[in-house]
Amino acid sequence: MSDSGAIFDLVIAGAGASGLALAAAVKQAMRNGVSIALVDPAPPPAAGAARLRTVAIADGPRRLLERVGAWQAIEPNAQAILKMAIMDGQERDAVRPTHLNFEAKSSGPLAHMAFNDDVVGALAALCDRLEVQRLKASVVHWSPGKRVAALGLSDGRSLRARLGVAADGARSKLGALAGIATVGWDYDQTGIVATIAHERDHEGRAEQHFLPAGPFAILPLPGRRSSIVWNERRADARALLKLDPEDLTRELEFRFTPKLGEIRLASRAEAFPFRFQVARRFVGERLALIGDAAHVVHPLAGQGLNLGLRDVAALAETIVGEMRLGLDPGAAPPLGTYERRRRFDVAAGGLGLDSLNRLFSNDFAALRFLRDLGLRVVDRAPALKDMLIAEAGGAGNGAPKLLRGLAL
Known part of the structure; x- marks a missing residue:
């Protein structure tokens, strides 16, 4: 199943929430018509383990989790x-x-608050039910080719994939192997x-x-x-x-x-x-970046997980659309479509959060007066507040299908 003769449609490095959600969404849509491998050196969270890190789940990402079948275990x-x-x-x-x-x-x-381990645990169990193949290793070699990419794993095994996905966090090993640089600051x-x-x-x-x-x-x-x-x-x-x-x-x-x-x-x-960090490119040859591998934003508005699941919704829709037509999910045109769909949203959201943090993390009296005045003006504008809530929810008319609760 995992030697050099195996060709997977999708190999995902990283079994955090974004990687697991992508595997579940594509597998659920394509069923036996797709082969997916999840590569991660760490086991899923143990049941009953002490939990600490929490995540905010906005309306659109909640609909995605509900559609793929994980929300009933999280809720x-x-x-x-x-x-x-x-x-x-x-x-x-x-x-x-x-x-x-x-x-x-x-x-x-x-929105909803949940422990990150509960979200990851529910998605891991869902991927197991969908029979997504899980390999306990990390990617140590990446070599894209005309039709497939070759991946070498830390345990000595090798895989081939039509599309690789870096979902392995802010210090993405797969992104680095592909030569994708990041820009950012502490x-x-x-x-x-x-x-x-x-x-x-x-x-x-x-x-x-x-x-x-x-x-x-x-x-x-x-x-x-x-x-x-x-x-x-x-x-x-x-x-x-x-x-x-x-x-x-x-x-x-x-x-x-x-x-x-x-x-x-x-x-x-x-x-x-x-830290604020954005990958200079969200795609490479036969490669897409999602979640923290693509962007790390200030947690001011709890948008980290939500941005990652927005990536998942956009990439899953692109992959499934190509594969249903018998096309190559790792070809340059669909990857370009994914990058265009996500670049602006991430850049605008991430830089907006950075600006808000800089505006509010100080004690200049004049600036405090102006920012408080601005907040009170927004508070007295119901239509503007509704627009802000809708934008944070990520489920507007132009959103990918999964964020609107629709099947792929």
Whole structure:
């Protein structure tokens, strides 16, 4: 199944959410008419393992997960976001004014919060049910040819593929082997991530507090728990994580504010450095990049997973459309179509988030006045708020079929 004689239609490097979702979407659409291999050195998340990293799932990506058959396993452990409030202030403010509010409409929640391991676990189980071949290895050699590409694996095996997909993260080995460079920069910001238990119900309300060091997000989870993404300058984050739990909780209380009563750490706290990075090309010869291999954005609006699943929807639609016509999914024309569909969305969204982070991660009085005024103007414009919600959801009329809940 995995020697040099095997030719796969699709070989995907990376079994995170984007790689798994692409495999599931294409396999479900083509069934026995497609051969797919997923290559990843790590096993899927173990059931019951301690979870920490959370993801926001917007409306369009939720429809994709529902259409491919993974959402039914994710939803019981997910929390709907029914309200969102954006605030601006100082760390020690007991009460911060709300400048912008969003509320869910009758069409459904603003988004859902879930643990990343739950999303990956559900997609991994789905791929197993669809009999997607899984190889526990990494790609160490890439050589594209006229009709197929040759891949060498870390365990000595070799594969051939009509199309390779790099879904192997921000430090994509397959992207590097293909000579695809990235452009980007580090932020002097680190995100401290933890699960917080609190005394009162959050009622499905998410909050984004813009503080001088950067955003502090409170994201609702099932029960009386919330996930926090706490932006701090890197040196300050290192110092905070060295505190004992009581002192760290006290620092948390200043930023969390007392609205949900007494709080406590319900998990370990970990730090993740933030970076902006975009691949100079989203495609190469017989190769497409998706997810973090193609782009890494500031987590300000929780768009990382959503951008990756938008990639999946666009690439899956392109691949399936070509294969149903008996055409080559790894040829230059369909890959060019995929890149055109995704470049602008990623560039506009990523640079927009970068600009917002720079605008709000400071304490200049005049700038604070102007940005707060801008937020209040948006808050008083229902049509503009609806447009922002629709754009964040990614399920508009021009969106790929899967993001609109339609079959390929």
